[in-house]
Amino acid sequence: MATIGHNNLNAKLVLLGDMGAGKSSLVLRFVKGQFLEFQESTIGAAFFSQTLAANDVTVKFEIWDTAGQERYHSLAPMYYRGAAAAIIVYDISNTDSFGRAKKWVQELQKQGNPNMVMALAGNKADLEDRRKVTAEEARVYAEENGLFFMETSAKTALNVNDIFHEIAKKLPRAQPAQNPAGMVLVDRPPEGSRATSCCS
Amino acid sequence: MDEEYDVIVLGTGLKECILSGLLSVDGLKVLHMDRNDYYGGESTSLNLIQLWKRFRVSDKPPAHLGSSRDYNVDMIPKYIMANGALVRVLIHTDVTKYLYFKAVDGSFVYNKGKVHKVPATDMEALKSPLMGIFEKRRTRKFFIFVQDYNESDPKTHEGMDLTSVTTRELIAKYGLDDNTMDFIGHALALHRDDRYLDEPALDTVKRMKLYAESVARFQGGSPYIYPLYGLGELPQAFARLSAVYGGTYMLNKPECKVEFDEEGKVSGVTSEGETAKCKKVVCDPSYLPNKVRKVGKVARAICIMSHPIPNTNDSQSVQVILPQKQLGRRSDMYLFCCSYSHNVAPKGKFIAFVSTEAETDQPEIELKPGLDLLGPVDEIFFDMYDRYEPVNEPSLDNCFISTSYDATTHFESTVVDVLNMYTMITGKILDLNVDLSAASAAEE
Ligand SMILES: Cc1cc2nc3c(=O)[nH]c(=O)nc-3n(C[C@H](O)[C@H](O)[C@H](O)COP(=O)(O)OP(=O)(O)OC[C@H]3O[C@@H](n4cnc5c(N)ncnc54)[C@H](O)[C@@H]3O)c2cc1C
Ligand SMILES: Nc1nc2c(ncn2[C@@H]2O[C@H](COP(=O)(O)OP(=O)(O)OP(=O)(O)O)[C@@H](O)[C@H]2O)c(=O)[nH]1
Ligand SMILES: [Mg+2]
Numbered sequence: 001m002a003t004i005g006h007n008n009l010n011a012k013l014v015l016l017g018d019m020g021a022g023k024s025s026l027v028l029r030f031v032k033g034q035f036l037e038f039q040e041s042t043i044g045a046a047f048f049s050q051t052l053a054a055n056d057v058t059v060k061f062e063i064w065d066t067a068g069q070e071r072y073h074s075l076a077p078m079y080y081r082g083a084a085a086a087i088i089v090y091d092i093s094n095t096d097s098f099g100r101a102k103k104w105v106q107e108l109q110k111q112g113n114p115n116m117v118m119a120l121a122g123n124k125a126d127l128e129d130r131r132k133v134t135a136e137e138a139r140v141y142a143e144e145n146g147l148f149f150m151e152t153s154a155k156t157a158l159n160v161n162d163i164f165h166e167i168a169k170k171l172p173r174a175q176p177a178q179n180p181a182g183m184v185l186v187d188r189p190p191e192g193s194r195a196t197s198c199c200s
Numbered sequence: 201m202d203e204e205y206d207v208i209v210l211g212t213g214l215k216e217c218i219l220s221g222l223l224s225v226d227g228l229k230v231l232h233m234d235r236n237d238y239y240g241g242e243s244t245s246l247n248l249i250q251l252w253k254r255f256r257v258s259d260k261p262p263a264h265l266g267s268s269r270d271y272n273v274d275m276i277p278k279y280i281m282a283n284g285a286l287v288r289v290l291i292h293t294d295v296t297k298y299l300y301f302k303a304v305d306g307s308f309v310y311n312k313g314k315v316h317k318v319p320a321t322d323m324e325a326l327k328s329p330l331m332g333i334f335e336k337r338r339t340r341k342f343f344i345f346v347q348d349y350n351e352s353d354p355k356t357h358e359g360m361d362l363t364s365v366t367t368r369e370l371i372a373k374y375g376l377d378d379n380t381m382d383f384i385g386h387a388l389a390l391h392r393d394d395r396y397l398d399e400p401a402l403d404t405v406k407r408m409k410l411y412a413e414s415v416a417r418f419q420g421g422s423p424y425i426y427p428l429y430g431l432g433e434l435p436q437a438f439a440r441l442s443a444v445y446g447g448t449y450m451l452n453k454p455e456c457k458v459e460f461d462e463e464g465k466v467s468g469v470t471s472e473g474e475t476a477k478c479k480k481v482v483c484d485p486s487y488l489p490n491k492v493r494k495v496g497k498v499a500r501a502i503c504i505m506s507h508p509i510p511n512t513n514d515s516q517s518v519q520v521i522l523p524q525k526q527l528g529r530r531s532d533m534y535l536f537c538c539s540y541s542h543n544v545a546p547k548g549k550f551i552a553f554v555s556t557e558a559e560t561d562q563p564e565i566e567l568k569p570g571l572d573l574l575g576p577v578d579e580i581f582f583d584m585y586d587r588y589e590p591v592n593e594p595s596l597d598n599c600f601i602s603t604s605y606d607a608t609t610h611f612e613s614t615v616v617d618v619l620n621m622y623t624m625i626t627g628k629i630l631d632l633n634v635d636l637s638a639a640s641a642a643e644e
Contacts, residue, residue: 067440067443067444068443068446068448068449069439069440069443069449071448071449072448072449072450072451073451073452074449074450074451074452076239076436076439076440077239077436078298078429078433078436078437078440079440081429081433182300182301182302182427182428183300183301183302183418184296184297184299184300184301185287185290185291185296185299185301185425
């Protein structure tokens with residue numbers, strides 16, 4: 001869950017979606033402002049954090065990329081655990097990827113925490129000439145399932161910051177901690193700032 | 201699937217997942233499979249529905265217990281020594297960032313029919329009702345000796361060479377009685393039987409120091425920490441580490457048959473008609489039943505309760521050790537209790553375990569001394585499982601098989617097994633010299 005302190009909000013955000021839909025590219029664009037034409041399938045670093053200011057508070061996103069475990073339907077439940085937000089990504093030029101995005105939404109509704117903010121990202125919006133999924137179709141689906149929807153492009157940066165911003169604004173604010181949160185073991189003394197969040 | 205891997209790991213228990221993570225980080229190409237559709241194998245944590253499926257066949261859990269997903273019931277309950285080897289592995293691999301821990305409230309010992317807090321320091325010894333007034337003073341002196349003892353500083357040795365002096369001799373020097381030594385040996389030094397009395401005292405002194413340092417580390421009422429949402433999080437966290445470093449994950453793979461070449465060396469693993477080739481196989485005993493032998497049996501009871509264990513200061517999480525001698529048994533019995541405070545049960549519910557190395561075939565009778573300490577329970581499940589250890593020669597067949605988890609509530613032997621396997625597999629020694637004095641916890 002999102003936790004709050006000194007007008008700081010820590011929020012775990014997970015990315016889900018088909019292979020090659022552009023999950024890692026969206027993160028890379030958001031965190032580093034870059035885009036790679038030939039982004040490799042994700043292995044290696046799969047954990048980022050990025051801070052942004054939304055209205056009254058600073059939100060620190062702790063972003064989890066899937067690391068490929070979903071490829072053979074072997075994603076660990078720990079992945080969704082305590083996530084305050086999820087971005088489900090599909091590729092507008094690929095009908096199958098939209099179908100699989102719907103599967104992820106179902107999975108999240110089953111496993112994730114009920115207050116999770118869910119965003120549907122129709123990525124690769126720059127590929128208008130190869131479009132297979134209409135914005136209208138996705139918008140209707142999103143509305144019916146309680147998600148908010150944006151078309152994005154990691155390549156042109158269209159709506160990338162916006163989608164994270166919108167999530168930041170939608171995160172529940174002064175959510176009372178139901179259960180005192182745990183601690184993260186660290187290899188150095190804790191810094192001034194508060195640690196990452198967890199728990200529901 | 202039809203690719204070639206350096207290592208195929210079978211089973212996603214904690215040991216297999218730690219190894220998978222370490223091997224992927226080393227740059228080896230790892231395929232990790234499990235016949236189950238969930239992570240954790242024997243060391244998973246179950247929700248209520250899974251628990252009922254496992255122990256009550258198709259029965260539905262009663263509604264008054266609350267929502268199934270609020271439960272994370274460990275199948276191998278264990279606590280983690282705050283300064284112990286598992287914490288070193290967690291920090292060394294940076295897996296800690298996926299996990300949240302909380303100190304365990306209490307550590308207790310059963311003595312002459314009653315439950316007492318385990319005194320960890322000289323000051324606590326003075327206050328403990330476990331001992332009479334004179335014995336307290338002697339114990340305090342002994343604790344001060346242990347606290348000050350420094351292996352590399354002979355001035356702290358009081359003229360004794362603890363690599364040759366036995367524990368029995370050391371105790372005699374301080375004039376401690378058998379009753380005191382019983383709780384020190386079993387509840388502080390965490391020995392499982394009484395062999396330590398005639399072994400060099402150094403090991404016991406080190407274990408006592410570990411206990412005290414672990415208590416001091418998080419200022420909890422015990423030397424233990426435990427992850428939120430249960431131990432099932434640990435294998436998942438190491439599996440993620442492995443995946444992040446390129447490990448391939450496949451759950452729900454039936455069969456997982458290990459294939460051998462004509463020399464008897466591993467050549468691959470077959471599932472659903474496809475064979476993945478590999479040089480080495482790492483697995484738990486259930487995947488290679490012909491290469492393991494039975495070494496014992498664990499008896500346990502899993503209970504759901506609506507109150508903490510009586511006489512433990514209302515601890516929301518607690519361990520109680522019942523030393524063998526107190527029960528007239530050959531092995532210690534352990535109580536383990538966890539609750540909402542570690543997100544393993546809904547508010548107001550407690551999960552308690554009673555476990556021991558089985559000496560009979562009747563867990564209901566054998567576990568009674570432990571069960572009697574729990575008070576009324578809402579639900580109880582009895583279970584026995586066999587423990588196995590490998591009998592193969594890994595240098596001949598390239599199969600690296602872990603040993604089953606024991607009845608104790610500790611992890612130290614788990615990590616020792618993993619580190620030995622790592623060395624056998626890679627020929628390397630894992631350096632776990634993380635600076636624990638600099639390590640600490642970031643509290644929410
Ligand atoms: C009820 C009970 C609860 C325990 N809980 C914990 C726990 O939560 N966490 C935990 O780390 N240990 C715990 N222990 C310690 C545990 O008993 C010992 O690690 C174990 O007995 C050693 O197993 P062994 O006989 O296979 O190996 P041993 O030959 O006894 O020891 C194996 C290796 O582990 C080292 N070692 C032994 N004991 C400890 C220890 N306590 N801490 C660190 N290193 C040790 C030894 O020096 C040796 O190198 C507990 C013990 C008991 C009886
Ligand atoms: N044209 C265009 N290409 C994109 C966009 N986003 C990603 N790509 C490309 O799509 C490919 C896959 O992107 P990734 O970010 O690796 O996709 P992913 O979802 O992380 O994939 P996995 O890690 O394999 O699951 C890369 O070649 C990217 O360059 C986009 O918005 N527009
Ligand atoms: Mg990716």
